[in-house]
Amino acid sequence: MDSLSKYYETVEQDKQHYIDRLSEIVAIPSVSCSADHRPDVVRMGHWLKDQWEALGAETKLVNPGTQELEGKTLDLPPVVLGKYGNDPAKKTLLVYGHYDVQPALKEDGWSTDPFKLVINDKEQMVGRGSTDDKGPVLGWLCSAEAYKKAGLEYPVNLKFCFEGMEESGSEGLEEVIRDEADKWFKGTDVVCISDNYWLGKEKPCLTYGLRGVSYFYITVQGPGADLHSGVFGGTVHEPMTDLVNLMSKLVDVKGKILIPGIYDGVAPVTDEEHQAYEGLEFKHSDMEDDLKHKVIVHDEEKKTLMHRWRMPSLSLHGIEGAFYNPGAKTVIPARVIGKFSIRTVPNMDRAEVARITCKYLNEEFAKLGSKNKMTAEMAHDGPWWYSSPKHPNFVAGAKAMERVFGVQPDLTREGGSIPITISFQEALNCNVLLLPMGSADDGAHSINEKLNIRNFIEGIKVFGAYVDELSKADL
Numbered sequence: 098m099d100s101l102s103k104y105y106e107t108v109e110q111d112k113q114h115y116i117d118r119l120s121e122i123v124a125i126p127s128v129s130c131s132a133d134h135r136p137d138v139v140r141m142g143h144w145l146k147d148q149w150e151a152l153g154a155e156t157k158l159v160n161p162g163t164q165e166l167e168g169k170t171l172d173l174p175p176v177v178l179g180k181y182g183n184d185p186a187k188k189t190l191l192v193y194g195h196y197d198v199q200p201a202l203k204e205d206g207w208s209t210d211p212f213k214l215v216i217n218d219k220e221q222m223v224g225r226g227s228t229d230d231k232g233p234v235l236g237w238l239c240s241a242e243a244y245k246k247a248g249l250e251y252p253v254n255l256k257f258c259f260e261g262m263e264e265s266g267s268e269g270l271e272e273v274i275r276d277e278a279d280k281w282f283k284g285t286d287v288v289c290i291s292d293n294y295w296l297g298k299e300k301p302c303l304t305y306g307l308r309g310v311s312y313f314y315i316t317v318q319g320p321g322a323d324l325h326s327g328v329f330g331g332t333v334h335e336p337m338t339d340l341v342n343l344m345s346k347l348v349d350v351k352g353k354i355l356i357p358g359i360y361d362g363v364a365p366v367t368d369e370e371h372q373a374y375e376g377l378e379f380k381h382s383d384m385e386d387d388l389k390h391k392v393i394v395h396d397e398e399k400k401t402l403m404h405r406w407r408m409p410s411l412s413l414h415g416i417e418g419a420f421y422n423p424g425a426k427t428v429i430p431a432r433v434i435g436k437f438s439i440r441t442v443p444n445m446d447r448a449e450v451a452r453i454t455c456k457y458l459n460e461e462f463a464k465l466g467s468k469n470k471m472t473a474e475m476a477h478d479g480p481w482w483y484s485s486p487k488h489p490n491f492v493a494g495a496k497a498m499e500r501v502f503g504v505q506p507d508l509t510r511e512g513g514s515i516p517i518t519i520s521f522q523e524a525l526n527c528n529v530l531l532l533p534m535g536s537a538d539d540g541a542h543s544i545n546e547k548l549n550i551r552n553f554i555e556g557i558k559v560f561g562a563y564v565d566e567l568s569k570a571d572l
């Protein structure tokens with residue numbers, strides 16, 4: 098019998114309580130990229146602090162500085178630091194997560210209010226932040242609480258670091274980590290992050306690589322105000338025309354990036370890496386089912402995974418200032434801002450990516466002969482990360498998953514970015530494990546984001562089994 102059976106029973110018994118709590122925090126619209134929502138982000142940080150304190154943790158809120166947003170100077174949301182247990186005989190685990198979320202509006206196409214957690218007939222909890230990353234962040238709290246309730250001693254010293262700016266480039270966090278490395282984080286043995294997803298829907302995985310992200314703005318300023326296209330169309334250089342022209346020169350329809358030199362830093366594929374793709378449970382047919390349409394570019398699964406995990410990509414995200422509402426408004430927008438990002442991979446250099454991208458945009462704009470003003474800038478960037486899955490931290494994670502799910506997890510890389518991962522690894526000189534809770538079809542950042550009840554509850558059990566395995570590991 099598993100020594101944690103009492104813990105697992107407690108988690109099962111308290112299932113509804115955990116769901117209610119997730120419902121409570123999904124209702125806090127902690128959207129970090131919006132000035133209007135900044136008080137909500139702060140409220141969410143305080144919620145975590147209060148809940149952990151109620152459980153007996155020591156906490157501290159760190160203000161990471163200020164930010165210019167939408168013409169205002171705003172305090173960045175607090176970084177919530179905590180310590181739960183302080184026994185020199187135990188190992189010390191640091192967990193990181195984020196309590197901010199991506200924006201969401203019902204009119205984006207959500208079936209229900211994005212900030213009201215709804216359980217559908219597939220036992221899925223639908224709501225913004227359910228999987229990214231409120232469910233996993235809450236999971237750590239529920240797990241520690243279940244240990245206590247089951248009358249079991251928490252097997253490690255737990256430290257936590259929860260931020261409210263991950264979806265907006267983790268502004269200010271790197272400095273906090275460096276400052277606290279020898280203070281709050283002192284004694285940390287290993288780090289665990291639960292902020293990504295399984296490769297499929299049935300089998301869990303552990304993740305040892307992430308892409309980086311470099312986010313760009315192209316601003317085209319034309320006339321002093323929006324214009325009537327009947328009166329001025331054909332007589333002025335139109336900002337949208339310039340911008341769309343420029344954006345079309347960044348990437349082709351099959352995803353090939355058109356910026357000269359962008360692929361120069363990409364590491365060659367090794368034999369060991371080729372082998373890592375063998376035996377992974379990943380099928381185009383499953384991905385197409387999730388996507389609802391047959392829109393995959395590549396003809397082989399391995400190529401798709403390589404383009405997700407180990408090749409750079411460039412995505413066009415949107416145009417601020419453009420007319421996008423329903424209806425037929427005949428306007429010439431005066432100032433538009435095009436937004437795109439480049440996912441970077443080993444061994445690309447972030448500064449070089451920014452330099453060649455802005456240089457290329459300036460050269461292409463000059464070719465247009467437009468009298469409008471264009472600026473290209475990198476708004477934020479976060480590095481890629483790549484680690485070894487052979488470390489005892491990963492072994493502990495794998496054993497925990499096997500205890501709960503009865504299968505060995507897949508070892509995967511991830512196409513998304515968690516910019517702060519490498520900072521923990523370097524500043525604390527520790528191994529970092531990515532231990533995902535959510536499933537491949539959760540739809541993070543998309544409409545109808547969800548977390549399966551199964552993933553949430555079994556994920557909480559995995560967190561408990563993982564700390565138990567860590568306490569026995571030879572780190």
Ligand SMILES: C[C@H](N)C(=O)N[C@@H](Cc1c[nH]cn1)C(=O)O
Nearest residue numbers: 229263264265266292310513514
């Ligand atoms: C993988 C993680 N859950 C995530 O969604 N990260 C974001 C990070 C980011 C950086 N700039 C904006 N968001 C991502 O990969 O997009």
Ligand SMILES: [Zn+2]
Nearest residue numbers: 195229230292
């Ligand atoms: Zn996330």
Ligand SMILES: [Zn+2]
Nearest residue numbers: 229264541542
């Ligand atoms: Zn995210």
